[in-house]
Amino acid sequence: MLQDLKGAVRKIIEEKKADLVIGWKQGTLPGTATPLFIETPEEVSELIFDSTCRNNLTSYLTKDKRKLSKDYKKIGVIVKGCDARSVVLYAVENQIKRENVFIIGVPCSGVYEKKKLRSVAGGREILSVRKSGIIVTVKGYDYEISVPEKDVLSDSCIFCRYPDAREYDIFIGEPRKEVEVDGEFSVIEDFAKKSAEERWEYIKAEYSKCIRCYACRNVCPSCYCNECFVDQNSPKWIGKAPETSDSIVFHLIRNIHIAGRCVDCGSCVTACPVDVDLRIMNKKVEKEIKERFNYTAGLDINEKPVMATFCEHENQDFIMS
Amino acid sequence: MCNGYLPIQMRVGNILAENPDKTLKTFDLSFINDKDRDEFRYMPGQFCEFSILGKGESPFGIASSPTEKDILKFTVNRTGSVTREIHYLQQGDIVGIRGPLGNWYPVEKFKGGDVVIIGGGFAFTTLRSLLVYTLEHRKDYGKITVIYGARNPDLLIYKEELNEWDKRSDLSLHLTIDRSVEGWTKHCGFVPSITKEVAPDPASWAVVCGPPVMIKFTLPVLKGLGFADDKIYTSLERRMKCGIGKCGRCGIGSKYVCIDGPVFSFEELKKIPEAF
Amino acid sequence: MLKIKKENINTMIEMLMKDFLVYAPVKDGVRTAFKAISSPDEISLGSVKSEKSPKEIFFPQSEVLFEYSKDSVTVPEKNEKPYLLWGVRNCDVKSIRMLDKVFGNAHQSPDNSMFKDPYWKQRYDSSVIFNFACNQPLTTCFCNWFGGDPFDETGSDVFFIETETDFLFKGVSEKGIALLNKSGLKEDAGDDNAVQKIREEAQARMQPASDITPLFEKLSKIWDAPVWTKVASKCVNCGACAFICPTCHCFDVSDEGKNGKGRRVRLWDACMFPIFTCEASGHNPRGNSTQRVKQRVMHKFNYFMDNYGIHLCTGCGRCIAVCPVNFDIREVIKEILKYEIKDKVTADV
Numbered sequence: 001m002l003q004d005l006k007g008a009v010r011k012i013i014e015e016k017k018a019d020l021v022i023g024w025k026q027g028t029l030p031g032t033a034t035p036l037f038i039e040t041p042e043e044v045s046e047l048i049f050d051s052t053c054r055n056n057l058t059s060y061l062t063k064d065k066r067k068l069s070k071d072y073k074k075i076g077v078i079v080k081g082c083d084a085r086s087v088v089l090y091a092v093e094n095q096i097k098r099e100n101v102f103i104i105g106v107p108c109s110g111v112y113e114k115k116k117l118r119s120v121a122g123g124r125e126i127l128s129v130r131k132s133g134i135i136v137t138v139k140g141y142d143y144e145i146s147v148p149e150k151d152v153l154s155d156s157c158i159f160c161r162y163p164d165a166r167e168y169d170i171f172i173g174e175p176r177k178e179v180e181v182d183g184e185f186s187v188i189e190d191f192a193k194k195s196a197e198e199r200w201e202y203i204k205a206e207y208s209k210c211i212r213c214y215a216c217r218n219v220c221p222s223c224y225c226n227e228c229f230v231d232q233n234s235p236k237w238i239g240k241a242p243e244t245s246d247s248i249v250f251h252l253i254r255n256i257h258i259a260g261r262c263v264d265c266g267s268c269v270t271a272c273p274v275d276v277d278l279r280i281m282n283k284k285v286e287k288e289i290k291e292r293f294n295y296t297a298g299l300d301i302n303e304k305p306v307m308a309t310f311c312e313h314e315n316q317d318f319i320m321s
Numbered sequence: 322m323c324n325g326y327l328p329i330q331m332r333v334g335n336i337l338a339e340n341p342d343k344t345l346k347t348f349d350l351s352f353i354n355d356k357d358r359d360e361f362r363y364m365p366g367q368f369c370e371f372s373i374l375g376k377g378e379s380p381f382g383i384a385s386s387p388t389e390k391d392i393l394k395f396t397v398n399r400t401g402s403v404t405r406e407i408h409y410l411q412q413g414d415i416v417g418i419r420g421p422l423g424n425w426y427p428v429e430k431f432k433g434g435d436v437v438i439i440g441g442g443f444a445f446t447t448l449r450s451l452l453v454y455t456l457e458h459r460k461d462y463g464k465i466t467v468i469y470g471a472r473n474p475d476l477l478i479y480k481e482e483l484n485e486w487d488k489r490s491d492l493s494l495h496l497t498i499d500r501s502v503e504g505w506t507k508h509c510g511f512v513p514s515i516t517k518e519v520a521p522d523p524a525s526w527a528v529v530c531g532p533p534v535m536i537k538f539t540l541p542v543l544k545g546l547g548f549a550d551d552k553i554y555t556s557l558e559r560r561m562k563c564g565i566g567k568c569g570r571c572g573i574g575s576k577y578v579c580i581d582g583p584v585f586s587f588e589e590l591k592k593i594p595e596a597f
Numbered sequence: 598m599l600k601i602k603k604e605n606i607n608t609m610i611e612m613l614m615k616d617f618l619v620y621a622p623v624k625d626g627v628r629t630a631f632k633a634i635s636s637p638d639e640i641s642l643g644s645v646k647s648e649k650s651p652k653e654i655f656f657p658q659s660e661v662l663f664e665y666s667k668d669s670v671t672v673p674e675k676n677e678k679p680y681l682l683w684g685v686r687n688c689d690v691k692s693i694r695m696l697d698k699v700f701g702n703a704h705q706s707p708d709n710s711m712f713k714d715p716y717w718k719q720r721y722d723s724s725v726i727f728n729f730a731c732n733q734p735l736t737t738c739f740c741n742w743f744g745g746d747p748f749d750e751t752g753s754d755v756f757f758i759e760t761e762t763d764f765l766f767k768g769v770s771e772k773g774i775a776l777l778n779k780s781g782l783k784e785d786a787g788d789d790n791a792v793q794k795i796r797e798e799a800q801a802r803m804q805p806a807s808d809i810t811p812l813f814e815k816l817s818k819i820w821d822a823p824v825w826t827k828v829a830s831k832c833v834n835c836g837a838c839a840f841i842c843p844t845c846h847c848f849d850v851s852d853e854g855k856n857g858k859g860r861r862v863r864l865w866d867a868c869m870f871p872i873f874t875c876e877a878s879g880h881n882p883r884g885n886s887t888q889r890v891k892q893r894v895m896h897k898f899n900y901f902m903d904n905y906g907i908h909l910c911t912g913c914g915r916c917i918a919v920c921p922v923n924f925d926i927r928e929v930i931k932e933i934l935k936y937e938i939k940d941k942v943t944a945d946v
Contacts, residue, residue, distance in 0.1 A: 595882065
């Protein structure tokens with residue numbers, strides 16, 4: 001598949017179907033890939049695609065005040081299923097012109113979560129991560145541990161319904177249809193069964209770890225505001241100090257802002273340097289949106305954004321009750 | 322141990338609205354503690370961090386000269402959240418001041434020479450300090466020339482003093498506005514072109530303060546007249562927080578505007594690509 | 598070196614805890630962090646260095662500068678025992694010494710007491726740092742680029758090594774030597790061979806160093822070069838690297854108050870954040886990502902050397918481990934060293 005991908009990207013560059021293609025190349029750490037910006041056919045040789053390709057590359061289309069979109073007329077981007085939904089989201093929200101983005105879909109079987117790999121290694125340094133069939137082997141200086149692949153897959157991937165891009169210009173291989181998953185929100189449902197005190201203690205413990213580095217916000221493809229509410233001082237919405245109450249409010253507000261727009265790519269979880277459980281809030285909001293509005297972000301390029309559209313038939317019992 | 326982060330208390334005295342819009346106000350502050358007053362020694366060009374506790378701090382050039390005893394004068398343009406609070410101040414209110422911070426105009430070097438002061442808009446604050454200082458020490462300096470311009474007459478600050486200075490024979494004052502306005506009898510034109518007209522002697526020391534675009538166009542005029550880079554000084558501005566060279570915010574190149582500046586010669590600025 | 602059997606180390610630490618507030622690496626989930634310990638059992642020296650650096654012991658992420666009310670301004674009192682940092686790797690020791698140059702002083706007017714940060718000095722001046730040798734450097738460690746070494750003891754007060762059965766201690770600074778003299782540990786020269794073996798194994802694990810001697814000069818010459826756009830392209834400006842870095846020290850000062858009472862707080866900040874240099878008028882000298890990445894690299898490898906004669910980096914590698922997009926500073930340095938200056942690139946800095 002990789003050879004076909006390289007061939008396709010080379011052709012896209014040579015035929016000027018895109019001026020820049022964003023993909024991944026081998027990172028400098030084991031089990032890690034890093035973004036690759038391809039402008040010439042020669043640079044294509046470094047391209048890879050495997051389960052280390054965690055980053056959602058589409059965020060580069062809107063970051064830094066859409067700088068890339070200004071510097072390059074047509075940008076190609078290699079996408080997994082979740083990433084492709086971000087591009088659809090951008091088109092729906094008028095952040096890009098669909099014809100200026102060349103979407104290259106690739107078949108995704110899930111990406112490895114850094115935290116889980118570290119857990120397998122028991123906190124020891126990892127020297128290599130290798131996959132053989134459905135077994136992943138994590139190796140260090142004085143250990144070698146093999147686990148079933150699903151033990152190190154990102155939580156977003158385990159319950160992923162849309163592994164392959166549904167909106168694309170070309171797809172390398174055969175795209176799968178929607179995958180049936182069970183228990184997508186089971187973590188949230190189990191959490192809801194706990195008492196209010198238990199839930200509050202958990203949230204407090206997790207979010208007290210937050211150091212407000214804003215890595216989650218900066219890697220998130222849905223967070224592209226030129227001025228984030230965090231940086232405003234009139235009014236000052238939250239204090240800047242990493243106090244638990246302010247940190248919780250930051251994440252709550254961010255989750256409300258990405259309600260109905262999160263594609264569960266897992267970039268935030270990967271980026272967090274202190275392993276805050278971000279999905280507990282994220283997934284809850286996603287569940288609410290699904291149940292109230294039967295909506296999942298980024299599936300249909302012709303749809304309107306769920307939180308920005310009024311529909312008369314909407315459930316309004318929260319007003320009436 | 323001395324704590325550079327603690328402000329001293331000052332009382333707000335006279336407040337003068339410099340323009341009809343009241344977006345520019347000049348505040349005279351007096352010391353509450355005698356000890357603070359006695360220890361506060363500053364030179365023209367230095368600045369202070371002006372605190373409204375609970376709202377924040379902003380840096381302002383000291384507009385008063387050290388020869389004007391017992392008060393500190395600041396002219397504040399209402400732009401952001403802190404300056405808006407400053408503009409709400411009434412006489413008698415208490416504010417915080419940290420300072421004096423930064424370096425100052427090299428008045429010792431200027432001694433015996435001619436001095437040309439070129440200012441634009443409300444950047445004239447520290448230039449006022451310099452001008453009053455040199456006038457108080459008149460014998461130490463040769464010719465003093467002042468070229469000061471603003472978009473329109475309302476935006477010139479220290480208007481009463483400008484009138485007084487205009488009457489003096491030991492100083493040459495050139496006021497200008499961008500476009501002519503009825504009743505205006507002085508120069509008309511941007512500061513760089515008036516500087517060219519006035520054509521000060523290139524052996525003089527020049528101090529230029531104003532918006533970056535004004536400096537950008539005044540500098541070639543001075544160079545064209547024969548000024549050397551190490552005879553031209555300016556005062557830079559950057560976003561600041563600590564004011565004592567720690568927090569990294571006001572860095573330009575390897576220099577910090579709060580401790581290596583704000584006064585820099587063009588000889589020094591040439592070497593810093595981020596300066597403009 | 599002074600020797601103590603591993604099973605007796607807790608006694609030594611308990612003795613130290615009488616006079617000092619001891620900070621040591623402690624397990625924090627899968628990660629390790631420096632925390633104040635209440636018992637030696639909490640210590641987890643481990644083979645992997647702590648993910649967050651110990652700079653927050655002297656320079657907390659959030660520090661109250663003063664509290665104010667209508668009538669007064671008060672600085673919070675600190676009544677703590679002097680700090681003892683146990684198990685600090687040499688890269689972090691050197692970083693702390695570097696930060697003292699900034700907080701304890703200013704690169705101009707070193708005698709002006711207004712430039713001494715009292716919050717830092719109060720914690721730092723009385724502190725003692727126990728430097729732990731790195732028996733198992735990581736692949737991300739590049740202290741050797743800056744003249745460092747897994748067994749370097751420069752800057753420490755006490756240097757100690759873990760062997761299979763013992764801990765071996767050596768006083769390095771006057772303070773450290775005096776402290777060890779009081780400890781009652783016995784001198785034992787018999788372990789030199791064992792130590793040498795561990796040292797050689799550790800050094801063999803280090804990745805080969807790049808020669809960075811030309812880096813300062815090179816950076817002075819390439820301000821406008823297109824290499825910056827290439828280098829900066831993948832950075833998402835999140836600030837994780839700056840927060841995790843033991844030498845990064847930029848901070849914000851923020852007032853929090855209501856109804857005439859409140860406090861002024863100092864908080865970590867990062868030059869990577871978009872509004873770091875944004876002025877009230879809206880003008881932002883570093884408005885785009887490339888400018889900010891350039892600032893970070895220039896500050897670390899050019900400006901700091903200009904002012905203090907050393908790079909603002911000790912090669913600890915934490916930024917490489919934490920970056921969400923695998924922005925690797927080693928690759929950036931190599932890219933810059935490799936870049937050939939074309940004729941009319943820029944004016945010399």
